[in-house]
Amino acid sequence: MERILIVEDDLFFREIYSDLLKDEGYEVDTASSADDAFDLLSLKQFHVAVIDLVLQDASGLDVLEKIKQLDTAIEVIIVTGHANMETAIYALKHGARDYLVKPINHDEFKHAVSLCIKQRRLLDENLELRELVNLYQVSQAIANCLELDRLYTLVVDSLAKEVGTNRCIGYFSEEALFAIRELRGFNEEAAARLGELMFGRFKPADEQSVNQIFLPGCMDAEPDLGEIHDLHDLLILLVRINSVVQGVIMMFNEEGKRLDNSINQKNLSFLLDQSSLAYENAARYVSARNLVNIDELTGLFNYRYLEVAMEREVKRAERYGTNLSVIFLDIDQFKDINDTHGHLVGSKLLKEVGKLLKNSVREIDTVIRYGGDEYTILLVETGLETAAGVAERIRRSIERHRFLASDGMKIHITASLGYACYPEDTKSKMQLIELADQAMYRGKASGRNVVFSVAKTRQ
Missing domain, CATH: 3.30.450.40 (GAF domain)
Incomplete structure (x- = not known):
């Protein structure tokens, strides 16, 4: 139901306007002053306001301007007992829909309000249509x-x-x-x-x-x-x-x-x-x-994914001021496994190493088969001390594990690991990988089955 506000300080006219509009089926609120009108406007939404030009506490034109500032969509009819062309033009220019002179013809008054209601309905429909169009455009961009x-x-x-x-x-x-x-x-x-x-x-x-x-x-x-x-x-x-x-x-x-x-x-x-x-x-x-980043043998991410993952995790570390550690792992003397047991056994062993590594880190960490018998692990929100602990735990797990036991083989292997940490060791994404790789190779050169940090490579 449309709601109409009547702002009129004369009780006689206020009651006449109210009765006429209620008979037409409108919901009507009345105010005897500008302040009362503004109080009502702060509590309710009105479709039409009927405002007397001369109020005891304000000019009807001032009320018109204030109402339009509060609600640009509200339709306004100015009513006056003194016809004045200049005032009428001013009111219409500042947002009034109509300008009526007392004594008001009842049919003319109801017709003026009806036109305002139709105009408001049209405006609401247009606004709703624009909102739907905007909503559709936004939803398409999302989809x-x-x-x-x-x-x-x-x-x-x-x-x-x-x-x-x-x-x-x-x-x-x-x-x-x-x-x-x-x-x-x-x-x-x-x-x-x-x-x-x-x-x-x-x-x-x-x-x-x-x-x-x-x-x-x-x-x-x-x-x-x-x-x-x-x-x-x-x-x-x-x-x-x-x-x-x-x-x-x-x-x-x-x-x-x-x-x-x-x-x-x-x-x-x-x-x-x-x-x-x-x-x-x-x-x-x-x-x-x-799928193009998955290693077919182990089901781990492959080397192509390393750059994608590093880009994402370094940005995350930069944004939240956290650490990122990288572990490089190489199976010691893997060629001997292939030479002794054959490449099929070697492939099965690589797959089992991948499972062991996945089980050794958190779901939020990333395990990558870098190539051959080399693996890379990204440890998010992990500093040097924790990375050292994770690397050592993995080294021991590999050393103690008996691989391909289900095939009756119980193969014993070891691995060498190197690790580097952002931002302690470097703030460069590519250098972080290189430093971890260098640490791993320094470990292998020192005797294998070890964990090496960047600090050790600099000693």
């Missing part, structure tokens, strides 16, 4: 995006615009690890604190059916968050693939504002559905692309 990094940006930007906030954090899962991929309105330190706080209370896997969780006022009782000011409300949006949560976007209120229930839920749900489909398509594309 056509196959690059995950670009998709993260498109999804978070479109959802933030729909919600109406510039403060949000986008977490997306890659290789079983949720991490911040998109950030708006917070620095990385603040975002990390917020993420730790929110994920301490909210588990994505626990949300089986809903994709939107609105928590108004949930931040009010939180401890001091330093430079993060005026946080009150949180809207959590979930992006799924086959019902499994792959993206968590946390939307917070802007400073000085609140999130509310006026968000278009239909548009938001549509964008989330499109985002989920696009995320699934992009993940499939990445999987298909990765």
Whole structure:
């Protein structure tokens, strides 16, 4: 039902206008002063405002201008007891739809309001059409995006615009690890604190059916968050693939504002559905692309993937100020295995080494068969001391393991390992690989079955 505001300080006319419009089926609110009108406008949305030109506390023209500033879509009719062409022209130029002179003909008054309502309906339809066109264009851009990094940006930007906030954090899962991929309105330190706080209370896997969780006022009782000011409300949006949560976007209120229930839920749900489909398509594309990066023998990534992985992990380390360690591993005297047992046995042994290495590191780490009997391991968020421990553990595991025991062979081998760390040893992506490789070869030259650091190669 259309809502109309009558701003008239004369009770007689106020009641006449109100009765006429209520008889036409409109919802009517009345104000006897400009201040009362502004109070009502702050609480409700009106389709039409009927304003008397002369009020006790303000000019009707001033009220017209203020109302148009508050709501450009509202239709306004100015009513006056004194016909004046100059005033009428001014009112029409500043957004009034009509200008009526008292005493008002009832039919003329109802007709003027009816025209305003029709104009407002047309405007609303045009706005809705434009919103749908914009929504379609955004959804097409999302649907056509196959690059995950670009998709993260498109999804978070479109959802933030729909919600109406510039403060949000986008977490997306890659290789079983949720991490911040998109950030708006917070620095990385603040975002990390917020993420730790929110994920301490909210588990994505626990949300089986809903994709939107609105928590108004949930931040009010939180401890001091330093430079993060005026946080009150949180809207959590979930992006799924086959019902499994792959993206968590946390939307917070802007400073000085609140999130509310006026968000278009239909548009938001549509964008989330499109985002989920696009995320699934992009993940499939990445999987298909990765097939060319898979070593057929071991099922590990091959050397072609090393540059891709290094580029990604060095950027991540730079962004979050973390470490990245690289281990190079070479099986000692592997040629003797081939010469003694044959190449088929050698191939089986390489495959079993690959499994042992995968089981020796975390899911977020990357194991690569570099070529022949050489392997490379990328350890994310891992410094020199931890990398040394991982390398030594792998060395011992290989030394103690009896390979191809299921074939009745129980082959004993050893390996030499070298490691380097970003940023301690170098900040160069390519040099990080070279230093780890050099450390490994220095280890082999020293007697094999050892772990060598970059520091040892410089001694």
